[in-house]
Amino acid sequence: MDRGNILSGAAFRAVSLSALLFLAVLVGAGFFGFRYVRSEMLAQTRDLVLEEEMLLSEVHRLEGHDAAVKMIGDLAGSPREARNVLALYAPTGALVAGRPTVPVLPDGWHQLALETARGSRNFLLHSRPLGTMTLVTGESLDLTRTAETTLLRALGTAGFVIVLTMLATGYAISAGSLRKLESMEATLDRIAAGAMEARLAVSGQNDQIDRIARRMNHHLDRLAELVHRKERSATAIAHDLRTPLARATLGLDRARRQAARGEDPWPVIDDVAEELTRLGGVVGTMLRIARIEAAEPGRGFALFEIAPVLEEIRETYAPLAEDNGQQLEVRAGPERLFGDPQMIAQLVANLVQNAITHAGPNARIAIDSRAGPDGAPRLSVSDTGPGMSEADRDRAFEAFFRADRSRSTDGTGLGLALVRAIADQHDAEVVLEDNGPGLLVRVAFPPA
Numbered sequence: 001m002d003r004g005n006i007l008s009g010a011a012f013r014a015v016s017l018s019a020l021l022f023l024a025v026l027v028g029a030g031f032f033g034f035r036y037v038r039s040e041m042l043a044q045t046r047d048l049v050l051e052e053e054m055l056l057s058e059v060h061r062l063e064g065h066d067a068a069v070k071m072i073g074d075l076a077g078s079p080r081e082a083r084n085v086l087a088l089y090a091p092t093g094a095l096v097a098g099r100p101t102v103p104v105l106p107d108g109w110h111q112l113a114l115e116t117a118r119g120s121r122n123f124l125l126h127s128r129p130l131g132t133m134t135l136v137t138g139e140s141l142d143l144t145r146t147a148e149t150t151l152l153r154a155l156g157t158a159g160f161v162i163v164l165t166m167l168a169t170g171y172a173i174s175a176g177s178l179r180k181l182e183s184m185e186a187t188l189d190r191i192a193a194g195a196m197e198a199r200l201a202v203s204g205q206n207d208q209i210d211r212i213a214r215r216m217n218h219h220l221d222r223l224a225e226l227v228h229r230k231e232r233s234a235t236a237i238a239h240d241l242r243t244p245l246a247r248a249t250l251g252l253d254r255a256r257r258q259a260a261r262g263e264d265p266w267p268v269i270d271d272v273a274e275e276l277t278r279l280g281g282v283v284g285t286m287l288r289i290a291r292i293e294a295a296e297p298g299r300g301f302a303l304f305e306i307a308p309v310l311e312e313i314r315e316t317y318a319p320l321a322e323d324n325g326q327q328l329e330v331r332a333g334p335e336r337l338f339g340d341p342q343m344i345a346q347l348v349a350n351l352v353q354n355a356i357t358h359a360g361p362n363a364r365i366a367i368d369s370r371a372g373p374d375g376a377p378r379l380s381v382s383d384t385g386p387g388m389s390e391a392d393r394d395r396a397f398e399a400f401f402r403a404d405r406s407r408s409t410d411g412t413g414l415g416l417a418l419v420r421a422i423a424d425q426h427d428a429e430v431v432l433e434d435n436g437p438g439l440l441v442r443v444a445f446p447p448a
Contacts, residue, residue: 015170019163030155037151041144045124046109052084053126053137060130068130072097083140085114085123091132102136111141180209184216196224222424244279248272288418304341306369306377307332313345314367317352325361328352332369335377337445339426344379347422350415351381351441359385359438376447384438393432419443 060068069088076086076098087098101114105127113120122145125138183201190198199220200213251272255265314330321328337344348367355365363385372378388396397420423430423443433440 012167012170012174015166015173019166019170022166023159023163026155026159030152033155034148034151037147038144041147042124042141045139045141045144046126048139049124049126049137052086052139053128053135056086056135056137057130065131069097072135083142085125085136085138087136088130089134089136091134096133098136102138104134105136114138177207177209180213184209184213191220196220196227244275248275248279251275300340301338302341303336303338306335306337306344306379309341309345310348310367310369313348313352317349317356321356321365324356326356326359326363326365328356328365328367330367332367333371335369335371337377339445343422343425347419347443348379348381350419354415355381355383355385355439359383363438372444374447377445379443379445380440382435382438382440384435387434387437387439388432390434396432397430 056068056071059071072086072088075084085099085102087100087102088096089104090096093104099114101116102125103112105125107127107129110125110127111122112125113122122141123138124141125136127134127136129135180201180203187198187200199217202210202213202217251268255268255272258265258268310330310332314328318328352365352367355363359365363383365381365383368380368382370378396416398417419441420430426445428443428445430441430443433442
């Protein structure tokens with residue numbers, strides 16, 4: 001597996017961007033957190049300094065100068081010396097009590113590095129007058145520095161671990177996605193090589209790739225059906241057009257010989273022209289089916305009312321039905337259909353034409369439109385003629401298929417093939433049923 005493809009995968013790139021965003025947020029939060037911790041620790045240190053300063057001030061006020069000097073000396077020599085500093089200076093600047101390493105400072109707060117028994121350490125110092133003298137009180141900043149260091153280390157460790165975990169997770173997810181994509185690529189290569197039965201693997205994770213694979217499998221099923229239908233159509237075309245072409249060729253040869261003998265060749269030429277005209281109609285219908293099947297699904301679709309389309313078909317075909325002694329009626333509701341109006345008109349017209357051709361005299365032909373249980377429109381064309389056997393209904397949508405009883409009538413066997421192509425373009429289901437008597441064709445469209 002190519003690691004370059006893994007690192008360039010969408011999952012890894014998304015996690016990497018998330019990791020960068022996390023680091024940016026962590027740095028920002030760490031900056032403000034660091035400042036907050038430092039401010040709080042300094043505030044606590046100031047409070048300690050002020051408390052000790054107030055204690056010494058109270059001793060000086062209540063017990064006098066000597067008591068304050070003695071207390072400062074005792075505190076300066078206690079074990080607390082490493083973290084506390086005290087110094088009392090005379091007006092001349094001479095050290096009266098306390099640590100000699102503490103310098104004389106002007107009034108206010110100061111941060112200085114002082115030498116202690118444990119080395120140089122940072123202190124927060126406060127200087128203020130105490131009677132006629134100057135008192136300097138201080139606390140070590142070691143705890144503040146320790147807290148700051150601990151916070152920085154915690155943030156750095158947490159950031160490193162979290163980012164490393166995110167990158168590892170992104171790498172694993174990207175590797176899994178790449179394995180799926182490579183499997184899809186191998187399957188598509190097999191399909192391109194002619195294995196039309198191959199399908200993309202779908203895992204139980206139901207991620208985006210699985211949803212795409214399911215959708216592609218749906219389209220591959222349709223593609224395989226179209227390919228098989230094309231193969232069957234090509235075979236049927238070769239079989240059904242061979243005889244008419246042979247008759248046309250023989251007719252032209254016969255006409256040529258008649259003309260050579262001085263006989264009238266025009267009756268034979270007229271027969272050949274009629275045969276070629278019929279073949280032209282067959283080829284035109286096949287091209288129309290091919291264009292419909294190759295059209296982009298949904299292109300030119302619109303929401304339209306079905307009733308006017310069906311009424312126009314009734315007005316067109318009612319005279320032809322009357323000439324055959326048949327009755328054509330339309331029952332259309334207010335349903336609206338999302339599709340191509342011209343294709344739908346062609347679909348219904350083909351079904352009506354088939355019914356008029358094969359139902360026989362005295363048949364009643366009905367075009368019906370109504371809404372199904374899901375609210376989607378459903379069209380049906382029924383007749384009361386001899387109908388069609390179940391075996392013939394299973395093959396009726398094949399190109400050039402004609403039932404035995406239909407071979408005595410005019411037709412090409414392409415009408416229902418065109419109906420199926422239009423229905424497929426609209427994701428509609430078309431079925432043939434026994435009308436008892438006659439044939440019932442139902443077309444169920446998906447909800448708009």
